[in-house]
Amino acid sequence: MTEYDIVIRGGTVVDGTGAAPRVADVGIRGDRIVAVDDSLPSDARHVIDATDRLVTPGFFDPHTHLDAQIGWDPTGSSVCWHGITSVVLGNCGVTFAPCPPDGASTLAAMMEAVEDIPATTILGGLPWDWDGYDEYLRTIDGLPKGVNVGGMVGHCAVRSYVMGVEESLDPQRQPTDAEVTRMQAAIDAAIEGGALGLSTSRTLSHQLADGRQVPGTFAKHQELFDLCEPLRRRGVGVFESAARFGEWEDDGPDNVRTEGEVRFMGELSRHTGRPVTFNLFNHELGPKVYRRVLDWSADEVRAGAVLRPQIAPRRINILRGLAHNWPFHGPAWDRLRDLDLQGRVDVLDDPARCQELIDEVADGLPDLPSEKLHLLGHDLADYEYDGSTSLLALSQQAGETPVATFVRIARESRGRAIWVYNNLNHLVDGIVTMITDPNSVLGLGDTGAHVGYICDSSLTTYVLSHWVRDVGLLSLPEGVRRLTSDPAHLYGQIDRGVVRVGAYADLNVIDLESLAIPVPEYRYDFPGGAGRWVQEARGYDHTLVNGRVFMDHGTFTGETAGHLMTT
Secondary structure, eight states: OOSOSEEEEEEEEOOSSSOOOEEEEEEEETTEEEEEESOOOSOOSEEEEOTTOEEEEOEEEOOBOTTTGGGTOTTOTTGGGGTEEEEEEOGGGOOSOSOOTTOHHHHHHHHHHHHOOOHHHHHHHSOOOOSSHHHHHHHHHHSOBSSEEEEOEEHHHHHHHHHOHHHHHOTTOOOOHHHHHHHHHHHHHHHHTTOOEEEEEOOTTOBOTTSOBOTTTTOOHHHHHHHTHHHHHHTOOEEEEEOOOSOTTOOTTTTHHHHHHHHHHHHHHHHHTOOEEEEEOOOTTSTTHHHHHHHHHHHHHHTTOOEEEEEOSSOEEEEEETTBOOSOOSHHHHHGGGSOHHHHHHHHHSHHHHHHHHHHSTTOOOSSOGGGEEEEESSBOOTTOOGGGBHHHHHHHHTOOHHHHHHHHHHHTTTOOEEEEEEEOOOHHHHHHHHHOTTOEEOOOOBTSSTTTOOOTTHHHHIIIIIIIISOSSOHHHHHHHHTHHHHHHTTOTTSSOOSTTSBOOEEEEOGGGOBOBOOEEEOOSGGGOOEEEOOOBSEEEEEETTEEEEETTEEOSOOBOOBOOO
């Protein structure tokens, strides 16, 4: 009888704790790591040669919206291509449970409005055989999953479940004592059933199709204290917020309402004894806000709170291209929508039809400032774009109108060229500040959400290839720790995110020098033929989940060994 099911031999182990890398073999039996040693026997059922490769824990993604997609896509793509082995659902307060028998369409519409996932896709891709969030988790547990999945129960769903949809949306309506008790019970059942915590949305940007903010946006602080009582009493779980920072209701240049939001979260953390994490970006229109939030968070941490600003480690971009969401309009452009990508390229190859597209845009300008539309690339993605790669600059260099440049590059790249508009995290120096802040946690990939506009599952690959390998902002041990044990342990998953005996065998074998990010592609592979952006990676030899090879050189093996992660 062999001692190991798999041995990963001769790799440089970066164990996720921040410790120095070392060459070692990793022995796996079942779903656990059973040995990390200089030389293990060679009689394993399967040996993976990791010579000249890194061996790291699988990456932990704390901010996804795969709540629906995991119902039909066991890989959770695009996370599968970027070394991610564990994902958290239920962010920003929007979840599919608790759900009354007639509530599926309401919650699907809410997710569509907030996270840009088609409601018809959601309704057709899930069984909707639950009421409480604990029952939703049981459904997820029964699905074949290539990745580990855990979820937080959402305030929006809880509020609408107890108060009714219309009442829950009224910004003036606060819950009665009886309603608070019922909401607490729903959250308590969710936590008992394994939910990783409670999430809410407080940002004014999360709106329904009719312009109203989602349930809970205007909840009083006392309501949130009351709803976190099950977390306090049980001593488990995370509170997560899509926070309201620097938005238009703020008072004056000192951001006093933003400060109040941070102080409230600090008080909530100290009261419950639980960690609080919240979304944080920088923005050119409020360049001081993020820095103040970090400083106020540090104050609260010194006073005993556990506050973890959750940050995206690169610019957030809206994707534009011939494949989807092109930045020009008119009858000829509209007719392209009826064609697939090859059909659109064929139009550009026809001189007369191509000229019609150019001539139709009278001033030659796109639907946003051409100096703010940048070429990301048509093979590998260049997230370090600058003014020289803007549509305006490239058109001026070529002596063309912007529309002529867009069409030419689309034709030359066979439709693969992708352009981006920097939507959030405009300040690169601010990104560095956020990454190096001692309280921040890396996340906000948003996989499963805004699928027609963004694609940021590749943030993990970007951290390793850019901030670790190319720039050296983070050391290799620290970069890996920030992607693995740091977020995993925040969510109570102490046996994930580390390479040690007894831990789950979630592992990556990585060729660091070859690590690269291709430009996104637009594919029509959602239920009902709905489209979305996806983004693959280069440089991942193998990704293992619970001791099974999940991805092999970018190809899904069919193994679905993912677990439901619970508190």
